[in-house]
Amino acid sequence: MKIAVAGTGYVGLVTGTCLAEMGQTVVCFDVQEEKIAALQQGRSPIYEPDLEQLIEKNMEAGRLSFTAEEKEAYGEADIVFLAVGTPEKEDGSADLTYIEAAVSSIAQNMTKDIVLVTKSTVPVGTNERMRVMIERWKPRFLRASVISNPEFLREGSAIHDWFYGDRIVIGASEADREAAELLIRLYEPLGIPIVRTDLASAEMIKYASNAFLATKISFINEIANICEKVGATIDDVAYGIGLDKRIGSHFLRAGIGYGGSCFPKDTKALVQIAGNVQHQFELLEAVIQVNNHQQALLVEKAKQYMSLRGKNVALLGLAFKPNTDDVREAASIVIANRLLAEGAHVVAYDPIATNNAKRHLPSSVRYARSVTEAIRDADAAFIVTEWDVIKQTPLSVFREKMRIPIIFDGRNCYSLEEAKQANVTYVSIGRAAVVGEGCEVKKGKY
Ligand SMILES: NC(=O)c1ccc[n+]([C@@H]2O[C@H](COP(=O)([O-])OP(=O)(O)OC[C@H]3O[C@@H](n4cnc5c(N)ncnc54)[C@H](O)[C@@H]3O)[C@@H](O)[C@H]2O)c1
Incomplete structure (x- = not known):
């Protein structure tokens, strides 16, 4: 054959x-x-x-x-x-x-x-x-x-x-x-x-699977956003709900939303497919809206801590997720553009996806060859993709290399305990912010 x-x-x-x-x-x-x-x-x-x-x-x-x-x-x-x-x-x-x-x-x-x-x-x-x-x-x-x-x-x-x-x-x-x-x-x-199965059901299984996974992500991100406001911790909450076998623990990691070549386009296509048969898929429309908001959230959070104008910002991770060079619909693109619009100077690092990202990012973005090169003398670091090489960089290295060690982590790569021990300012998703002593960064003061 x-x-x-x-x-x-x-x-x-x-x-x-x-x-x-x-x-x-x-x-x-x-x-x-x-x-x-x-x-x-x-x-x-x-x-x-x-x-x-x-x-x-x-x-x-x-x-x-x-x-x-x-x-x-x-x-x-x-x-x-x-x-x-x-x-x-x-x-x-x-x-x-x-x-x-x-x-x-x-x-x-x-x-x-x-x-x-x-x-x-x-x-x-x-x-x-x-x-x-x-x-x-x-x-x-x-x-x-x-x-x-x-x-x-x-x-x-x-x-x-x-x-x-x-x-x-x-x-x-x-x-x-x-x-x-x-x-x-x-x-x-x-x-x-x-x-x-028949043809239509097979086609529907694919869209429904992606729509369900996207729903899980937007759901946990909304819970994370509420956790921040009510003083709960998303890691414990996600673990607690994930143990319920009817729910399951996969896709309950809060972060800066889904990207990539599938979820964004397939969710939108399913809304269209439903619309073509006069069904308004309100739930999925909300999932998409929550995700769009979530991708932009980290920059909005950063603005509560500091003015980004003229600041050197390290952007860590460009691929839409680790272990791929795919940057289609990656949160990094949204975040880089927002940082530039706020007047920041962006130095980006990704172990694999840099060449692909260059085709999608404005020419003013500069590129580093390592995490340490990207964070050297930076005023803030944004963690966007949880590559091993990024999340395994000890926070003490951030403390040492950055001009002011303030980290906005969109992937919750570190525990709050690690952040406290390293004495950095660490703002993540669905968890209380850690403000490092002597970091000179207090909410709204920098
Ligand atoms: N990437 C994923 O994770 C993933 C997972 C499941 C399903 N899918 C679906 O699979 C399909 C392909 O996705 P992908 O990520 O591999 O896309 P891709 O963009 O990486 O690859 C598509 C390839 O098709 C080639 N092509 C275009 N027209 C062609 C033609 N007439 N004849 C032969 N080749 C042609 C392009 O040059 C390109 O190399 C999409 O429908 C996508 O939604 C993707």
């Missing part, structure tokens, strides 16, 4: 590489020729732990190849995994231009019956429309089945998630029952529970 993958981004590259690791013969195609050129030399255009080693291993074994030629990718394929982007349009709905272009190309280049497997996140009803599209465009004597197989990987642990995911969702219409069974056999060696 020959497998092709359309799109070599976070999802496509992981899918292709992991399928090859499972023993399949896989060719990955992308419209970006420079990505393919890098991959042909065994270099991954994205950062994902263990990915480059697996690419190299499977290329050497002759199971994994890359091409920028559509004919070479789709001409021999039995199964095509679709992993192209579905970014957000201005009105919040999903842009399906790349999906349509890929389906058209597959239809024009296929030479045998194929199973088209949609990994991209697409609005409910899209796979059904894709069935109609490919039916219209493909050679009449060939058959094309369409399966919805939404992806649940988390950037930063994508390889692990492929092999140890919680579930695999396979949606298909009755007419494509055999294709669904073929896919089930492909995934069976993983031993992951498989949810077999």
Whole structure:
């Protein structure tokens, strides 16, 4: 069986590489020729732990190849995994231009019956429309089945998630029952529970999962904001509620909100999907609003402590979360722009995502090569991404290197006890502020 993958981004590259690791013969195609050129030399255009080693291993074994030629990718394929982007349009709905272009190309280049497997996140009803599209465009004597197989990987642990995911969702219409069974056999060696459903339900499972997780994050952030006002501590509160098995402890970490390429766009798309059938998804609208507010909150808090005008501010972490180079919809972008608007000088540090961030941040942002370089002589530090290298920097180093050791931690990386011991001023989320002795920073005085 020959497998092709359309799109070599976070999802496509992981899918292709992991399928090859499972023993399949896989060719990955992308419209970006420079990505393919890098991959042909065994270099991954994205950062994902263990990915480059697996690419190299499977290329050497002759199971994994890359091409920028559509004919070479789709001409021999039995199964095509679709992993192209579905970014957000201005009105919040999903842009399906790349999906349509890929389906058209597959239809024009296929030479045998194929199973088209949609990994991209697409609005409910899209796979059904894709069935109609490919039916219209493909050679009449060939058959094309369409399966919805939404992806649940988390950037930063994508390889692990492929092999140890919680579930695999396979949606298909009755007419494509055999294709669904073929896919089930492909995934069976993983031993992951498989949810077999119709196309619309599979599509909905993906959006509903992301919407629920986003809701959990906005919920705990709201609780954290209330905790600050009533004198409770979010760590204890989150632990206390998370022990309830009906709730669970995951996604109950208060912080500066969710970002990345999925939650922001998928929540907005689901509001649109609901709106299209005259359902106002008020709960999810509130979740989005809370998140927008939360991303900007740290700068607002800082302003209660100090004027940011002319201050040197270290921005620690640019990726939307640790272990990825992805900065799409990262809180760092919102925070950097707000700091600059307040007149601060921003020095940013990220162990991996700096190059990507440079494309999204104003040119006035300067970049450091280490935490210590970023915080040297700084008037304030903002912790935005909880990379190990950031959260493992002892607070005593902040105390030593900064001009005035005041830290606004959007990820609650340190305990209040550590902050007191290091004698720094430490403002985090959902917890009382610690004001270091002799820091000359008192609320509203600096
Ligand atoms: N990134 C994630 O964590 C994640 C998780 C689950 C689902 N998803 C979904 O998977 C899809 C892909 O996401 P991603 O993060 O991998 O995107 P990405 O932007 O990293 O990669 C998309 C790739 O598709 C390529 N492409 C565009 N048009 C193409 C075409 N016609 N043929 C072949 N390649 C084409 C682009 O050049 C790019 O390399 C999206 O729908 C996303 O919502 C992403």
